[in-house]
Amino acid sequence: MFVFKFGGASVKDASGIINLASVVKKYTGNQLLIVVSAMGKTTNALETLTRAYVDQTDNMHLIYDGIKQYHFDILEELFDPKHPVFDDIANTFVEIDWMIEDEPHDDYDFIYDQLVSIGELVSSRIVSAYLAKEGVTNQWLDVRGYIHTDNTYREGVVQWDKTRDSISKGIPLLLEKGVVVTQGFLGGTSENFTTTLGREGSDYTASIFAACLGAESVTTWKDVPGILNADPKLFADTVKFDELSYSEAIEMTYYGASVIHPKTIKPLQNTHIPLLVKPFTDPSASGTVIKENGVNRFEKPVIIMKQNQVLLSVSSKDYSFITENHLSDIFKLFAQNQVKINVMQTSALSFSVCFDFYEERFEKLLQTLQQDFKVKYNTGLSLITIRHHADGAVKELVAGKTVLLEQISRNTAQVVVR
Template sequence: MSLIVAKFGGTSVADYEAMARCADIVLANPSTRLVVTSASSGVTNLLVALAQTGLPESQRLALLKQIAAIQYAIVDRLPHNDEVAAAIDSLLTRIDVVSQQLQHEADKALTDELLSLGERCASILFAAVFRAKGAVAEAFDVRQVLRTDSHFGKAEPQIGQIREFSQKLLLPGLASRLLVTQGFIGADADGHTTTLGRGGSDYSAALLAEALEAEALQIWTDVAGIYTTDPRLAPNARPIAEISFNEAAEMATFGAKILHPATILPAVRQQIQVFVGSSKASEKGGTWIRHQVNNPPVYRAVALRRDQTLMNLHSLQMLHSPGFLAETFATLARHKISVDLITTSEVNVALTLDKTGSQSSGQCLLTEALLQELSQHCRVRVEDNLALVAVIGNQIASTPGICQRVFSVLAPHNVRLICQGASSHNLCILVHEAEAADVVATLHRALFEAP
């Protein structure tokens, strides 16, 4: 059976009209058998607000009312909706009960259950929209197959178990009906609801596609594919018809918002092609991400990642002395700090911090305990308000003239760090945050718009 997994983001399932439009996209291709949905736009933010302890009762009730209004605006458009309404009422009651429990004491497991209820509502409603269009469709509880550890808030998927349970419990049903399931959520070995972290719906869809050995994964969002850069920074940015996994992974890593960075990993493992398109304008096409593409260009895109922290370590102990870097990285590892980019000289190490998935700023990551430990064997200088600009492409390290072309347009700007050579797919520069937008626009004009 040829199988396509389609994932729809929050704006794609924001209301009845959006769901109906997405249902038409799915039903146009009989191979699309599994649909993965996010919560309707705005619902997760409301649930996050509800999860706060000590919330005034009037505010809690107002949040519950807003969530119910979003769900019932869809229910009211459905024919023969009594059964659907009862299911939504049950989930809304659960939201009420769990949010009351969280008012008295913070609990990560209960918080994950609360946050999962947005996706659970959306899957029930989306399945009903499919049925209203004549499809044989039902909601499927992804917690039956998407097993994780018990790290609530950012659970780690158990790849082997996901494959085993998906093949046993999910795959057989896809032959006879369309199944609508939830992104972002899973369950641990004890059956407790877990979440994969914000942005985890793409990851969920990729994990399921991998487990089911799907032919393709479609990610439907509000943007018509991947662009050469953010169109808000460069109005002449253009969509990319196809891109390799390596290029897409680089773009995701260095700030492209279209994909969750981890989404690429399951697709790479199974060599599943990924399509990214706009559910609001499916006729415009989108971007195919494939294992390999023909004739990849030297320049593919310019990516931007803001809110960067640069840490400079200076020590004369580095001079012809082994072990300094090993000791430094061991210290960082003990404090759960992941290094992103690094450059070295005889007595200095400059590095940026990888804050992917973190809600914290760089200063919060660099705790006083960490800085004190590092200062025992080097002088530490920290610089914030920086942004990382990455030129993404192919054979960058071995193509003559790349650096000259890139840096000739950066003369007016103060470049704080340069990293090139570790990967053939990127050239990275660190600049001041205030200059970042201008740097991206200038580079895009020079690399993609010049005759």
């Protein structure tokens, strides 16, 4: 039994979905579960729509019309105009119509999950319909009834016992009848609200299903030849890893390597299931295999860039030392506001942290911190992480940039730059 995950780039247009079907047909003799992301940049567009809805801006309906038109243009390339999938997609979008007719709810993260989740629901329905058209027997599945989470919107925490029970009882019978097509990134609460698992969470979804079903492997199909030492859009002469160990992959994703969601590896490591990262344009290529005893070979340093970062420094209002008690209070506020720290550094009088900028969370965090501490911050920064850095690598990467924070250990260097 295999689990495939197709990312947004692999289903961004009609030709991508046609290619997906050709890949799936090569494996129809096996039990196969397919996890589908939103098409192309749909998640970004739905995030823009969410912000427009919350702010009640004049362009809200224009943004929404553009999202719908993008999907219906793809449908027109793939299906006869009378195909029932047109009604299915229109009915799915109705969920957004209902939401944006009402006044915005106070909880931004809740609104985000209910709106942004439509991307995966639409894309998976289109993929399922096209596979059926191509003669691939398949069942569309609403993942929200199988991956159960708590009410932490935008970062749903999986309730593993309930999830494992639902998947193990419901999915094997469906797999015996044909391919199962479902959504990545999404979960459901006990109150039947939608949660998301964090950006790029479709990889995590695939690993959850694989772990619960005892899959032979997970394959995530990407627009790159495998896992590279750096983003090919930012760096020339990148090299591909043929193999990686679970531990090295976890380190890379922890520091922000976007090719895999950070939570993906743990369920696979616990169940000894390999993860294959392969190019959807060349299914026969070897890609990268992540496994228990994967061999790590580093011809070049691993370079990970994270944009849109905040560097924030906290100090006491009376110039006293930053103590363990202060740090305990500060960490509690970060946890309460769901802000994850990427780098931290302590001096006698201040505590500095770098983290991803999410406006709503940042504003709430800032308000609570300023009640008891002096706070300074810079936004619009970049975090460069270099794993297995060689002599001169850090200096070369920061040339011409203003370094605001630097931290270097034996294996990893991290630099926050403007």
